[in-house]
Structures are given as C-alpha cells and as structure tokens.
Amino acid sequence: MVNPTKNRIFGKDAVWLLFIAVVAVLPLVPGFADNSFRMHVFILILLYASMAQAWNILGGYCGQVSFGHSVFFGIGAYGAAMALVTYGTAPWPGILIGMAAAGLVAVVISYPCFKLSGHYFAIATFAIVEIFFRMFQVWDWIGGAIGLDYPVIEEGLWNLVWYSKTGYYYFALILFVIVFGVVRWLEGHRFGYYMKAVREGQETAESLGVNSAMVKLTAMAISAVLTALCGVFFVQYNLRVDPSMVISLDMAMKFVLITILGGAGTLLGPLAGAAVLIPLQEYTRAFWGGLGGGIDLIIFGLIIILMVIKQPAGIVGIFQGIRQRIAKARGKGGAEIGTP
Amino acid sequence: MGAFGSPIHCSQRLLFVHSMETVLQVLIDGILSGLLYALVAAGLCLIWGVMDVINFAHGEFLMVAMYVSYWLGFLAGVDPLVSVLAAGAFVFLLGVLTYQLIVKYTVGKPPLAALLATFGLAMLIKNFCLNRFSPNFRILSDTWLGDKTYHLGELIIPIPQLVTGIIALLVIGLVYALINSTRFGWAVQATAMDKEAAELMGINTERIYLLIFGIGGACVGIAGGIMPTYLAVHPEVGSLFGLIAFICVAMGGFGSIPGALFAGLLVGVVESFAGFYIAPVFKYVAVFGLYLAVVAFRRKGLFGW
Numbered sequence: 001m002v003n004p005t006k007n008r009i010f011g012k013d014a015v016w017l018l019f020i021a022v023v024a025v026l027p028l029v030p031g032f033a034d035n036s037f038r039m040h041v042f043i044l045i046l047l048y049a050s051m052a053q054a055w056n057i058l059g060g061y062c063g064q065v066s067f068g069h070s071v072f073f074g075i076g077a078y079g080a081a082m083a084l085v086t087y088g089t090a091p092w093p094g095i096l097i098g099m100a101a102a103g104l105v106a107v108v109i110s111y112p113c114f115k116l117s118g119h120y121f122a123i124a125t126f127a128i129v130e131i132f133f134r135m136f137q138v139w140d141w142i143g144g145a146i147g148l149d150y151p152v153i154e155e156g157l158w159n160l161v162w163y164s165k166t167g168y169y170y171f172a173l174i175l176f177v178i179v180f181g182v183v184r185w186l187e188g189h190r191f192g193y194y195m196k197a198v199r200e201g202q203e204t205a206e207s208l209g210v211n212s213a214m215v216k217l218t219a220m221a222i223s224a225v226l227t228a229l230c231g232v233f234f235v236q237y238n239l240r241v242d243p244s245m246v247i248s249l250d251m252a253m254k255f256v257l258i259t260i261l262g263g264a265g266t267l268l269g270p271l272a273g274a275a276v277l278i279p280l281q282e283y284t285r286a287f288w289g290g291l292g293g294g295i296d297l298i299i300f301g302l303i304i305i306l307m308v309i310k311q312p313a314g315i316v317g318i319f320q321g322i323r324q325r326i327a328k329a330r331g332k333g334g335a336e337i338g339t340p
Numbered sequence: 341m342g343a344f345g346s347p348i349h350c351s352q353r354l355l356f357v358h359s360m361e362t363v364l365q366v367l368i369d370g371i372l373s374g375l376l377y378a379l380v381a382a383g384l385c386l387i388w389g390v391m392d393v394i395n396f397a398h399g400e401f402l403m404v405a406m407y408v409s410y411w412l413g414f415l416a417g418v419d420p421l422v423s424v425l426a427a428g429a430f431v432f433l434l435g436v437l438t439y440q441l442i443v444k445y446t447v448g449k450p451p452l453a454a455l456l457a458t459f460g461l462a463m464l465i466k467n468f469c470l471n472r473f474s475p476n477f478r479i480l481s482d483t484w485l486g487d488k489t490y491h492l493g494e495l496i497i498p499i500p501q502l503v504t505g506i507i508a509l510l511v512i513g514l515v516y517a518l519i520n521s522t523r524f525g526w527a528v529q530a531t532a533m534d535k536e537a538a539e540l541m542g543i544n545t546e547r548i549y550l551l552i553f554g555i556g557g558a559c560v561g562i563a564g565g566i567m568p569t570y571l572a573v574h575p576e577v578g579s580l581f582g583l584i585a586f587i588c589v590a591m592g593g594f595g596s597i598p599g600a601l602f603a604g605l606l607v608g609v610v611e612s613f614a615g616f617y618i619a620p621v622f623k624y625v626a627v628f629g630l631y632l633a634v635v636a637f638r639r640k641g642l643f644g645w
Contacts, residue, residue, distance in 0.1 A: 112632055112635070115639060116639055118451055118452075118634055119394050119452075119590065120590055120640070120641075121453075122452065122455065122631060123394075123586045123590045124631070124635060126583060126586065127587065127632055128628075130583065130625075130628045131625050131628045131629060132626055134622070134624055137621070138621045138622075163480070230409075249579070249583075250484070251457060257459075257460075294466075294467030294468070294470040295467070295471060297464075298463070298464050298468055298471065300460075300463060301460040301461065301463035301464030302464060303460070304456065304457070304460030304463070305461055306456050308446065308449070308453050308456050309442065310443040312449050312450060312453060
C-alpha cells in the first residue's frame, strides 16, 4: 500500500495470476469436473468474458460503442468451420484467415463508420450486422442459412476438438488468458492511454498530438481480431455454425451488455459481467427448460435497466463504491466501519 | 450472382423488366410499405429530435400494439380499424411509463445510457410476450378490410395497406401540425433547442418530455393497431420494424419529420425494387446499404443539420 508501483505489479497482477491458477487447477479438484453442466457454465463464462473483453478494447477503453461485433465473431467462426468442414483440413489455416479477414473487414467498415458520432455510429453498426447476416444467409459457398455441421473427427489439438468438457475448459482458459493478457498489456502501454484520451475527448486528444483516427482504427482492428478468435472457440465448441447463431443482433448486443453490466473500460468488468449473466442464463434455462421460454432474458432485461439507471459504472462500480465507503470509514476512525 | 442463386430465371426476368405495369406495381407496393415505415419512424423521430434519445424498445412498442389489436379482435371481435384507437392509447401510456420509470433517469448519464436501458426494456417486453403468448404467428381473419383489393387497370392495390398508408399520412400530418403550429409545439421546439433556456421561459420541460414520449408511442401504437389485418403478429415482429425505423430517422435527419417521411418512402421503394428485381433476400441488404451510403456523404442524414 505504501509503494504504488510495487502495489501495481504485485497487487493487481498477482490477483489475476492467482485467479488464473485457481481456474486452471479447478478441473483437477475431485468432484468438480464430473458435473459436465457445471463445466459447461464455467466454459461459457470464460468464453463470454473473453468476447466482452475483446469488445471492451474498442467500446470501453476507446469509447466507440459498436453494436457490430457479431460480424467479426461470425467471420472467425466461419473461418475455422470452412477449413474443417468444407476443405477437410485442420482448422488452423482457417483460423488465421478468419482473424485476418475480420481485421480487414474492421478496417474497411471503420472508414465510413468512424466519421459518424453518437447514435449515427450505433445505427451504422446495426446496419452492418444486418447486411452481413443476410449476405451470409444466402451465400451458398459457406452453407447459406443451413450452416456448416462438423463431421465426427479425432479429438486433440490438431483439430481443436475434444470429446470431454475438460479439453474445452483449458482451451477456453487459454483464450481468456490471451484476450485478458492483451488488454492488460494495452492498459499499461502508451496506446492504452491514447485510447482513453480519445474516449474522454477527441478534440482534446488531437490537440495534444494524438492521431485519433489512427487510434480508433487500430483499436477496432485489435478488437476485431480478438473477437474473431472468440468466434473460433464458439464454433469449435458447438461443432456447428449458421448465420443466426453468430451474426445476429442479439449476439452483437451480448458483447455490449455483458461489458456494460460488469463495467466498461475496466479489466475486471467483462469477467464480472459474464460471471453474473452466464450462470443466470444457463441455470434459468436448465431450471425452467422449454416451459419458461424467455424468463432468463426477462430477468436480464430488468437487470440491464436497473444497472444503467442506478449504476452506470457496472458491477465494478458497485465494488469501487463499497471500497471507497470503507476507506472513508477507516479515515474517520475504525469505530465507524460497522456503521455505514 | 451465381453464388447467391437467382430466384427468377433470366428470360422470365426480362419479361418482367419490360412491363411498365410491373414497375408501377412494384412502386406502389414500395410506397405503401414506405408510408407504414414513415409512421413507425415518425414516433421515434419525435423522441429523438426533442430528447436526443433513441428508444430501442420502439419496435417492441409496435409489437405490443399489434398484440392489443389482435387480442381485441380475437377475444372481443373488435375490428382493427376500431381497436387502433385502443392500441394507440395503450402505447401512449406505455411510452409515458417508459419515460417516467426509465428514460427520466438516464438524462445526464453517458449518451448511450438511454439506448441501453431501453434495449433492456425491449428484451423484457419481447420475452414477456414470448413467454405469455408463445412464438406462434397470429393474424386476424374476417376483418372489415380483410383481403380486399382495388383494381386500377392492370394494377392491384391492397386495401388494408392503402388504408394504413392514408392513416399514416394523416397522423404524420397531424403530428407535424402539432409541432409547428400550436403553442404546445412551440414549447416542444424550444425544449429541443435549449432545455435550460426553455425552463427559464417557464416551460415545464419534464412534462414536454413525458408527452413527447407518449405521442411518439401513440404514433407507433396506431401503426401497430392496424397491422394485424394483413401482417402476422409474433414476439419478433418488432425487431425488424424497429431497425428500419432507426434507419429512416437517421437517414431523414435528426428530428426532422418530413425527413422521416421522405426516408420512409425511400426505404419502402428501395426495398420493394431490390426485393423484386434482385432477389427477395437482398431487400434489407439494399436498405441498410442505402443508409450507409447516405450517411457516408451526409453525416447527419438527408434533412439533418
């Protein structure tokens, strides 16, 4: 607490390393990995936390709220699926092509979109999702509306397919570490500060010599490439893909809502959002099944409304508020801790 | 084109293209759906223009209105032409409640707060209807307008859509007159220009916002009220209409009602021609592509400032 630099290295990062270590050894704990539904929920939390974190680069740190990330997600997913299903090879070349294509598409659509601001930008990204969704639905080469179904193939790293949840669990953890690692690195890097400067005020940032167009474009490209990587996991896990699974507006909104729910522009936010939303979604679905169609989304809608109204800084904001209150109480004297 | 599969054979298509009647028919269909889009967009446009807020639940308001009209018709035998009033009133209240309970608290928060909060509301309404009414498609049969058509030479004009179009023009005209030539309208314009200054002039801006949200809801409520005559209602029906309304409003320009009308017609006609002459699946690609093309050149829309 005395030395802030020391605190940053051994405090924040140590907590993250500890978290990753705990998550990594969880499947080795007897009695954890044999409940495949619980494993499934954990895998989805890691996946959606990574997706939201990838979105967070552009939407949270750089302040450009995009509703179009499902396009990059879909391109990544289709890259892997095309290599495996259509060309019968390992997914690896498809993954690379898909990520590159997502980055390219991001740069191309950024050109008209970043000229727009506020609601016009948001609506433009919706329009892009709709265009890609409908094009993918009628594009015979990639399977059209029917999509691509994985054949039964050998499990392992070569095909990136496993028969057990444990394999996917570690795959998801690696994805999580990559995406969070990139964002953690950006946070401390000069580029991270550029992004925050653009978010706080584009004109001010430009007056200080920040090339805001370039910063936004780069943030978009990094975000898109990482989103495509998440799409790869999604398709390898589901073993099939069709346009409505990946390139829908609902999927695009998930990126935004999880991050906003957790706290946009923070490293912890996407994980917090996913850790709340995904269990809610999966357990309500498991509990009510087909009868309770939509109950999870009704609850989720309510949470979103309340969160935006009451606590725009998200779950992270709630914790920060509590921590500040405790610090304040401590400052006044230990006796007041119990009486907020 | 090969990759996408053309639904109309080439020689057939040539036959269609050269028929003047076909062109006119496609144009009429486009204009009629365009008027409906314009009415849906007008409500959104009003809210956007006055409060700089996008009501993401706008499409769901339409869906609610359609359900109101459908259930009134199905359970009580009321014709949509009558229940359109009930639907309008119901969504007026829904709009007022939305403002009072949600949107009011997003003022002064980040610009997209209202959009996200109303998206939460949209999820809530959509899934509530899904949960209560099942995802089944429902349409009213044996209504007054029913499947009636009007034949004008070779052209066929569907009566329900025609009546919808006329009502749309009436309502849009009424809203336009309300904003431009009444004391209430001037107060609305003053509030839209400068909220603080309007308050200093003694305008109750809170009440203006409340009523604008209500009137915006009523517009879409009226649109939704007539629709079950010719369009099936289901929980997802609002999403696409909502998106098209966003496109119309953004393309027409910030808060410009004539802009929304023009953009609605343009969207309808482009959709109709692209759907007929290229392929049905391309109609929305063309519409959304048109929006991107327009804002690429005019960032604030056609009539924006």
